[in-house]
Amino acid sequence: MLERFVYLDNAAATRLDERVLEAMKPYFFDIYAVATSQFGYSLGIDARDALEQARATIARRLGAKAEEVIFTSGSTESSNMAIKGVALALAEKKGRHIVTTPIEDFPVLHSARSLERQGFAVTYVRVDESGRVDLEHLRQAITPQTALVSIQAANQEIGTTQDLTAVAAICRERGVLLHVDATHSFPRLPLDVHQIGVDLATLSAHTIHGPRGVGALYIRAGTPIRKFMDGGFQEFDLRPGVEDIAGAVGFAKAVELITPEETERLRAMRDRLIGRLLQVPYTRLNGHPEARLPQNANLSFRFVEGESLLLHLDMRGFAVSTGSACFSRSLEASHVILGIGGDHERAHGSVRFTFGRFNQESDVDAVAEAVAEVVSDLRRISPLGKDAEREQLVSEANRRL
Amino acid sequence: MPLPYSEIVMEHFRHPRNVGRIENPDAKAIEGSPACGDMVAVYLKVDEKTHRIEDVKFESYGCASNIATGSIVTELAKGKTIEEAKQITWKEASDALGGLPPIKTHCSVLAVDSLRAAIQNYEERHGLVAEREPTTVEAVTRRLKHVMNPVVGLDLVRTKLVREVSIADGVVRVVIDLPATHQFANNIREEIEEKVGHLWDVQQVVVQFTE
Numbered sequence: 001m002l003e004r005f006v007y008l009d010n011a012a013a014t015r016l017d018e019r020v021l022e023a024m025k026p027y028f029f030d031i032y033a034v035a036t037s038q039f040g041y042s043l044g045i046d047a048r049d050a051l052e053q054a055r056a057t058i059a060r061r062l063g064a065k066a067e068e069v070i071f072t073s074g075s076t077e078s079s080n081m082a083i084k085g086v087a088l089a090l091a092e093k094k095g096r097h098i099v100t101t102p103i104e105d106f107p108v109l110h111s112a113r114s115l116e117r118q119g120f121a122v123t124y125v126r127v128d129e130s131g132r133v134d135l136e137h138l139r140q141a142i143t144p145q146t147a148l149v150s151i152q153a154a155n156q157e158i159g160t161t162q163d164l165t166a167v168a169a170i171c172r173e174r175g176v177l178l179h180v181d182a183t184h185s186f187p188r189l190p191l192d193v194h195q196i197g198v199d200l201a202t203l204s205a206h207t208i209h210g211p212r213g214v215g216a217l218y219i220r221a222g223t224p225i226r227k228f229m230d231g232g233f234q235e236f237d238l239r240p241g242v243e244d245i246a247g248a249v250g251f252a253k254a255v256e257l258i259t260p261e262e263t264e265r266l267r268a269m270r271d272r273l274i275g276r277l278l279q280v281p282y283t284r285l286n287g288h289p290e291a292r293l294p295q296n297a298n299l300s301f302r303f304v305e306g307e308s309l310l311l312h313l314d315m316r317g318f319a320v321s322t323g324s325a326c327f328s329r330s331l332e333a334s335h336v337i338l339g340i341g342g343d344h345e346r347a348h349g350s351v352r353f354t355f356g357r358f359n360q361e362s363d364v365d366a367v368a369e370a371v372a373e374v375v376s377d378l379r380r381i382s383p384l385g386k387d388a389e390r391e392q393l394v395s396e397a398n399r400r401l
Numbered sequence: 402m403p404l405p406y407s408e409i410v411m412e413h414f415r416h417p418r419n420v421g422r423i424e425n426p427d428a429k430a431i432e433g434s435p436a437c438g439d440m441v442a443v444y445l446k447v448d449e450k451t452h453r454i455e456d457v458k459f460e461s462y463g464c465a466s467n468i469a470t471g472s473i474v475t476e477l478a479k480g481k482t483i484e485e486a487k488q489i490t491w492k493e494a495s496d497a498l499g500g501l502p503p504i505k506t507h508c509s510v511l512a513v514d515s516l517r518a519a520i521q522n523y524e525e526r527h528g529l530v531a532e533r534e535p536t537t538v539e540a541v542t543r544r545l546k547h548v549m550n551p552v553v554g555l556d557l558v559r560t561k562l563v564r565e566v567s568i569a570d571g572v573v574r575v576v577i578d579l580p581a582t583h584q585f586a587n588n589i590r591e592e593i594e595e596k597v598g599h600l601w602d603v604q605q606v607v608v609q610f611t612e
Contacts, residue, residue, distance in 0.1 A: 305438055305464055307465060308414075311465050326463070327464075330585060330588065331551055344435060348438040381420045381468070382460060384435060384462050
């Protein structure tokens, strides 16, 4: 058994913080009633108060009003609800057109595709090779029939962040609603929805050491949106189902625990890792060098395939993720790397490292060394890059002379 | 920790046998491409009189099952005559590895294909094959038997997903009985294009889905 397992897949899921669990516990064992109206019994009123406090905490972090935040089962539900809910509500009034990017995460991308199958037109706004949205194309893509623009705050794989202020200004100017998937940035990167002009935002607890299966959707007051599921009148009659009080409390606690100091610590680890890994020959950074999530590093190692790399790293005690087709559930290469103009080889050789609260500074050098070794081993057995590698050796030798 | 791979697969993945190149090989072949995420190169040294494989080496760009199959297939082929080695099937390789996950069969078939292609290369070089023949529906169907249905790990033909194959003016049309929105639709399309597209008289491969 390995002494310590270094977990670097915090974009996929994070370890729960004990303090979050402690905050949640009373709502499993003591205040386990449903949230009742103010005329209900006291246990239910206590549950309701906890739910509303949690809502207020999250709303504050967004610069939103408490009643503009509803709890969901996670980002998938939030994004489905935002996109389909608004598109259907505005289909008659505005039109059957939405705008998004080709590099969104699956909840947004597949919601858009689902609308396409129902007769909506979808325009995918161009992104540059770092993954940033082409703002001029966005401006042109919006028509009077556009019901919604959905653009992520930060990319799930390559970590590139968007200029949301500019995106929102264009949407405002063209009179169209803006949905932002902030799953990977909230609340590490500031998002003031009223100041920027965001109409809907997808949030999740699972990326910030909170409980899994808990998310939220910010919906600006007055935004037309169709109720997504049929049921009771919970969550302002927008999201039926018995409220997950413990989950909401845990989410709020997880949000409170994210501090700028911690984010800077992750950023420092990330920068050190990128610096070390770029010393491996034939390696490139995927995503924007500066406009990127503080916890995300994503690099492509040429001539090697990601699943093999991942397995070798796993055997050495490191958990990472890859954009290789072999690793994906659909056997398709990362749509993000392909979407920013990368070829299949770059996607297959891409590895994502995402830091979280429980990583230590020593993890950085440990994983960098392991990656360098594994990449070199795999390149030795690869039919690719042999001649290029020889060239590299010759050029290095020449430089030394 | 439960891994999807057997211990034998992991052993061959960690310590692959017969890795590398043979300088001045008697035959070689590369199957796959960086685009599909899997490539296997096979190099052969063959005794000219007995047609026995004296040495075989491989290189792999691919996932664990790809590397492990390259390793086992070269182990199986070493010392066999080319006629015997031609008969090595994916099933044999998979059995020797203690089984492979269904979703990974497509990556591992490549090593077997590459060995056969290297043998074919040897036969061509030594005048052991007849003239090349025009591609027929049967020939395409034979190739489709090497395209895996990732859901079950059996080939498209055996799982009855091939509804139609037709050839006209160098254009091969294959109709697959799956909706175009299927999870593996794009993957299957790429695999078919790769398996059929390089035949000498095929200009274009059109893969269609039924819904």
